[in-house]
Amino acid sequence: MPDMEMINALMNKVIKSDREILYPSESDAVLDYYKIPQPKWMTTGNNVEQAVQAAEQIGFPIALKLISPDILHKSDAGCVKLDLNNSPEVEHACHDILEKAAHAHKTPRIEGFLIQEMVKEGHEVIIGLAQDVTFGMIIVFGLGGIFVEILKDVAIRKVPITPADAMDMIEEIKGYKILKGARGKVVANIDLLKDMLLKVSQMGMEQKQITELDFNPVFVDSHRALVADSRIILKG
Amino acid sequence: MKHENNLLNNFFYPKSVAIVGASADPKKSGNALVKNYLDYGFKGEIYPINPKADEILGLKAYSSIRTVLRDIDLVVFAVPAKVVVKVIEDCASKNVKAVVVHSFGFAESGPEGKGYQDRLVAVARESNIKVVGPNCQGVMCVDSKLPWSRRSTFPEQAGHVSVISQSGGGGGSFVNLADVRGIKFSKIVTIGNECDASVMDFIQYFGDDPQTRTLFLFLEGFRDGERILDVVRPASVNMPIIAYKTGRTAVGAKAAASHTGSFAGSIEVYDGVFKQTGIIRAESLDDGLDYLVAFENLWFGDKQIQGYRVGIVSGPGGPGVAAADAMVESGLSVPPIAEASKQRLKEAIPGATAANPMDMGDFSLVGKLKEEGPYSSMSRIMSEDQNIDILVVIGPGEFNPEGFRDELYNIKRFCEKPLIVIWPSAGGNVETCKKELREADFALFDTQERGARALGAVKRYDSLRSRIKREVEGA
Numbered sequence: 001m002p003d004m005e006m007i008n009a010l011m012n013k014v015i016k017s018d019r020e021i022l023y024p025s026e027s028d029a030v031l032d033y034y035k036i037p038q039p040k041w042m043t044t045g046n047n048v049e050q051a052v053q054a055a056e057q058i059g060f061p062i063a064l065k066l067i068s069p070d071i072l073h074k075s076d077a078g079c080v081k082l083d084l085n086n087s088p089e090v091e092h093a094c095h096d097i098l099e100k101a102a103h104a105h106k107t108p109r110i111e112g113f114l115i116q117e118m119v120k121e122g123h124e125v126i127i128g129l130a131q132d133v134t135f136g137m138i139i140v141f142g143l144g145g146i147f148v149e150i151l152k153d154v155a156i157r158k159v160p161i162t163p164a165d166a167m168d169m170i171e172e173i174k175g176y177k178i179l180k181g182a183r184g185k186v187v188a189n190i191d192l193l194k195d196m197l198l199k200v201s202q203m204g205m206e207q208k209q210i211t212e213l214d215f216n217p218v219f220v221d222s223h224r225a226l227v228a229d230s231r232i233i234l235k236g
Numbered sequence: 237m238k239h240e241n242n243l244l245n246n247f248f249y250p251k252s253v254a255i256v257g258a259s260a261d262p263k264k265s266g267n268a269l270v271k272n273y274l275d276y277g278f279k280g281e282i283y284p285i286n287p288k289a290d291e292i293l294g295l296k297a298y299s300s301i302r303t304v305l306r307d308i309d310l311v312v313f314a315v316p317a318k319v320v321v322k323v324i325e326d327c328a329s330k331n332v333k334a335v336v337v338h339s340f341g342f343a344e345s346g347p348e349g350k351g352y353q354d355r356l357v358a359v360a361r362e363s364n365i366k367v368v369g370p371n372c373q374g375v376m377c378v379d380s381k382l383p384w385s386r387r388s389t390f391p392e393q394a395g396h397v398s399v400i401s402q403s404g405g406g407g408g409s410f411v412n413l414a415d416v417r418g419i420k421f422s423k424i425v426t427i428g429n430e431c432d433a434s435v436m437d438f439i440q441y442f443g444d445d446p447q448t449r450t451l452f453l454f455l456e457g458f459r460d461g462e463r464i465l466d467v468v469r470p471a472s473v474n475m476p477i478i479a480y481k482t483g484r485t486a487v488g489a490k491a492a493a494s495h496t497g498s499f500a501g502s503i504e505v506y507d508g509v510f511k512q513t514g515i516i517r518a519e520s521l522d523d524g525l526d527y528l529v530a531f532e533n534l535w536f537g538d539k540q541i542q543g544y545r546v547g548i549v550s551g552p553g554g555p556g557v558a559a560a561d562a563m564v565e566s567g568l569s570v571p572p573i574a575e576a577s578k579q580r581l582k583e584a585i586p587g588a589t590a591a592n593p594m595d596m597g598d599f600s601l602v603g604k605l606k607e608e609g610p611y612s613s614m615s616r617i618m619s620e621d622q623n624i625d626i627l628v629v630i631g632p633g634e635f636n637p638e639g640f641r642d643e644l645y646n647i648k649r650f651c652e653k654p655l656i657v658i659w660p661s662a663g664g665n666v667e668t669c670k671k672e673l674r675e676a677d678f679a680l681f682d683t684q685e686r687g688a689r690a691l692g693a694v695k696r697y698d699s700l701r702s703r704i705k706r707e708v709e710g711a
Contacts, residue, residue, distance in 0.1 A: 130500040134461035135509055140499055156499060156508030158465060164703050165512055172511075212497040233497075 002033045004206075011209045015234055019069055020211075022232040024114050030207075031227060034199045038227045039117040039219075043067060046110045048094040054115040055090045061118040063228075064090060066097045067111040072231075077104035083118055090115075119228055122221030123179055123188050127196060129159070129204045129213040137204040141197060143175035144217040159204040166197040179220075192225040193218075211235045243366045244433060244441040246334035248377040248423050250309035251280050254301055254332075256323050257314035257339075258284030260292045265385075266314050270295065272383035276390045279380050283308065285323075301326035310334045312374065314385070317341035317352040320370070324356055328363035335360070337369035338385050343429050344371050357431050372428025373404035378421055379447060384408075395420020396447065396536070397528060400438045401454035402427045406482070410454055410521065418674030419528050422447040434459050436467050443471030450531045452524065453479040453515075464513055472514030473705045476531045476697050479515050480524040481506055514700040516693050523689060526681060530656075530690035533679035534626075535697070539654045543625035544568050544695045546656075547618040548593035549611065550630035551601070555660055556593030559630055559684040566692030577621045584613040593630075594618055604639075611643040612650075619651045627651055628687070631659030634666065641669040644678065655679065658687040 002010075010026055022030070024043055031038055040058050044050035055062045066079035074080045078100035081093040094113060101108045124144030132138045135158045142154035155169035170176060170193055181187035196218065204210065212233040219226050239245070253273065259266035266286075270293050273282050283306075284292040287299040298304050301311065301323060311332050313320050317339055327335055342353040353370065360367045368375060376384035378394035387408065397419055401407025404426040411424060423445070425438055435458060442448045451471075458464065471477065481503070499505065510517050518524035534541060546563050548570065550556030560570045570592055578590035587597035594614050601610045611629060619627045629647065631640050640659075648655060657680045659670060673680050681687035 128497075130497045132461075132500045132505050134458050134501075135464060135505060136462045138500065138505055138508070152499075152504070154499060154504065156505050157512045158509050160465075161512070162707050164707065168511065169508075214497075 002029045004033070007033050007207070011207065011234060015209060020233050020236050021069055021072065022234070023069075023111065024067060027230045027232050030203070030232060031230065034203050036196060036199055036215075036227055037224065038230075039119045041114060041116040043112055043114050045112040046098075047112070048091055051094050051113040051115055052087045052090050054113075055084065056087060058115060058117050061085050062090065063116045063118050064093050064097065065114040065116070065229075066101055067114055068101060068105075068108050069111070070105045070108040071101060077101065079104070083120070116228070119219045119226055122186055122219045122224075124217035125179075125188075125193065125220055126154075126214065126216040127200050127218055128215065129200060129210060131211050132158075137210075139169075139197065139201050139204060141169045141193075142173055143178065147173075147175050157201075159201045161197065161201045163194065163198065166194040166201075169197060170194065186221045188220045189222055189225060193220055196225055196227075209234045239441075239444045239446070242441055242444070243333060243364075244437060246309045246366070247336065247368060247375045247425065247433075248382060249380050250334070250382070252283065252306060252308050252310070253278070253280060253382075254283040254285050254298075254304060254308045254311045255314070256285045256301070256311060256319075258286050258289075258292050258297065260286070260289045260297075267293070268388075269312065269314055269385055272385065272387070272390075276383040277381045278383065280309075281306065301330050301332070304330070308332050310336065312385070313337045313339055313370075315339060317349060317370070321352050321355045321359075324359045324365075327365060328359055331363075332365055334366045335368070336372070336374045337367060337428075337431075338372060338374055339369075340371040342370040343431070353429065353431050360432055367432035368425060369428040370431060371404075373408065373426040375426075376421075376424040378423070384424060384426075391415070391421055393420055394422055394447070395532075396449040397421050397452060397532065398423040398425075398442050398445070398448040398450075399452045399454065400425055400427065400435050400442070402430065402435065402456045403454060403482075404428065407454050410452070410480075410524070413521070414452075414525055414528060417525050417529055418677070419525075419532060430459050436460050436463050439471050439477065440467050443467075443474045449475055449536055450528065451475050451477045452528060453477065453481075455479050455481050456483050461509075464509060468513040468515060469704050470708050472697075473701060473708055476535060476694075476701075477515045478518050478524055478527045478531070478693075479510065480518045480521055511700065514697065514704050516697050516700075518693075522686065523693075526686045526690040527693045529679055529681070530694050531697075533677050534654050534656065534691070535694050537654055537677075537679065539652065541626065541654050541694070541698070544691070544698075545571050545623060545625045546628050546691070547573065547621060547624035547626070548628045548630065549614045549618050550593055550595045551611070551632040553589060553593075553595040553597075555630045555658075555684065556595050559628060559658060559688070560593050562684040562688035563628070563691070566688040567695060568688065568691060571623045573618065573621045574623055577617050580617045581614065584617065585610055588614065592618075592624075606639055606642060608646060609639065609643050611640065612646050615643075615647045615651060619647075619653050619655075624653065626654045626656065626691070628656045628658060630684070631657065631661060631666075633661050634663070637661075637666045637669045641673060644673060645676075648678070656681070656687055656691060658682075658684050660684065 042054040064081045142148040155172040179188040214231040257266040289297040581590045
């Protein structure tokens with residue numbers, strides 16, 4: 001298990017290397033330290049063969065993502081492929097992602113591929129941190145997709161939050177009824193969401209170098225809440 | 237620290253005040269300022285400071301702060317910025333504890349003014365002097381009869397509402413509007429450039445102030461928002477804090493690298509943090525005034541609120557139904573009344589609607605309003621019902637307003653539960669009666685929606701307060 005010293009060293013290393021966004025392996029260490037669960041995943045270098053092997057090891061279906069510090073919005077750039085069911089699909093997707101990356105950026109640095117267990121069950125929620133000009137570090141919670149992006153249906157607090165604050169945040173969003181299983185949807189485990197909000201709040205208190213953090217999406221169903229994609233950005 | 241020892245206490249209860257820029261010339265603002273202290277009857281020593289005058293409005297004038305041989309608690313400045321930065325040195329050597337700087341020409345005016353402000357702050361910090369302003373209308377305290385500058389009317393009777401306003405003009409017009417609603421003030425402070433003492437400092441002060449029970453913020457933003465959880469959570473356990481936030485649309489829109497980042501700097505952050513700290517946000521100035529009436533006359537009324545199930549009593553049916561809609565929309569419940577209450581009502585007023593909302597049925601009864609008339613009968617039955625926590629009485633249109641007023645006095649005498657009056661009518665004698673009721677501390681609202689929103693705000697505060705109280709005391 002990573003300890004605080006290791007996390008600090010990791011953050012300092014990233015800042016010194018003039019990079020703002022953490023690589024998946026670094027985010028993984030931070031999430032591990034805070035005991036925030038993720039789907040199974042592996043990274044490989046820029047090597048299609050290795051990516052296929054990793055996918056076989058994790059088991060299909062998988063999600064495939066490009067690792068590049070130059071492409072921030074990976075989905076928008078076409079550098080994320082979901083629901084790949086066999087090795088030929090993975091191989092094809094790797095080539096396609098590399099092609100898309102070349103369109104998105106003149107000379108993208110390609111660190112490799114992230115291969116992740118495909119989680120489809122449950123609700124998609126977003127949990128994040130940001131620096132507010134008035135209040136300092138704030139924590140944000142909402143349902144994923146259009147709920148946050150278009151409807152702005154979010155709950156916001158200043159960190160640190162209390163367990164009651166976490167509960168209020170979850171109950172406050174209009175989408176709460178959906179999490180509770182409206183229209184035959186799976187019932188989300190509210191305790192796990194609460195727990196994750198508290199852990200992210202603690203991270204916001206302890207990791208002062210973080211300027212923005214997005215867990216998007218977090219998949220939550222009745223028995224687990226997993227961070228399927230994380231983006232941690234440090235002060236430049 | 238004891239409240240009296242809080243340095244900010246010197247702004248409200250100084251034993252002596254020196255007025256720098258006092259003038260013998262009635263055309264000058266430095267003359268009006270001194271006159272305000274005299275007219276209002278300030279309970280302390282007044283030292284006008286002016287190098288060219290011997291006497292101002294019958295008071296001995298002093299050539300400088302240094303020539304006053306007694307202690308000075310508070311110094312008020314009405315002189316140009318470049319003079320302020322000189323005289324502040326005198327204040328430091330004279331061990332002055334607090335200064336109010338009305339003068340403009342500081343940071344708000346450009347780089348030169350910013351230099352003056354920095355100088356002012358540096359001297360004040362070094363000498364442990366607290367500063368309000370610059371560029372503000374100063375401080376008022378009804379208890380000590382300390383007058384606000386640039387105003388000519390001051391409240392006589394002290395109340396329990398205090399106000400922190402960043403805008404002098406905004407705070408001033410708010411106080412006038414609240415006055416008409418029967419709100420009585422304790423203290424008002426306008427912060428201006430907030431170079432030293434901040435909104436947050438004063439929230440902390442008022443939270444411990446025995447004279448303040450409700451706080452109103454006319455707020456642009458916080459300068460030291462990082463402190464809000466530590467300062468405001470304990471304060472809002474002690475008193476309701478209502479905030480009217482301006483600058484809601486000037487969103488600090490910045491390009492964010494994440495979805496979360498795009499919310500930073502938005503009004504949604506204020507909304508979330510207000511909920512976290514128990515602050516009740518008034519979305520409009522009207523709401524703010526209504527909320528003050530509700531907190532002053534219901535939350536701090538003579539009957540303790542035991543719950544939020546409302547029982548509505550009306551002359552005609554329509555306005556009662558409108559009130560029920562508004563109450564439910566504001567998060568309150570309008571439960572059915574007990575069978576026994578229905579029986580009692582049928583015996584008292586045979587044609588009446590025996591339900592919640594309750595109405596007279598035969599509206600001609602409004603002509604018969606008197607001290608123990610139909611409103612009293614209905615209110616007695618409704619307020620004694622076990623399903624009801626709060627009585628809401630809806631006033632009639634234009635007939636017999638005096639009769640309704642007299643019934644209300646009667647109802648207030650016997651009713652053992654909190655009482656709200658909604659009187660959706662206006663003009664002539666109705667206005668006269670409303671004014672009288674407001675002065676008698678009735679929780680009176682002009683429309684169903686405004687009354688319901690105000691009661692909803694009290695309910696929200698009540699539940700936030702219970703939770704924060706548990707957490708603050710448990711911590």
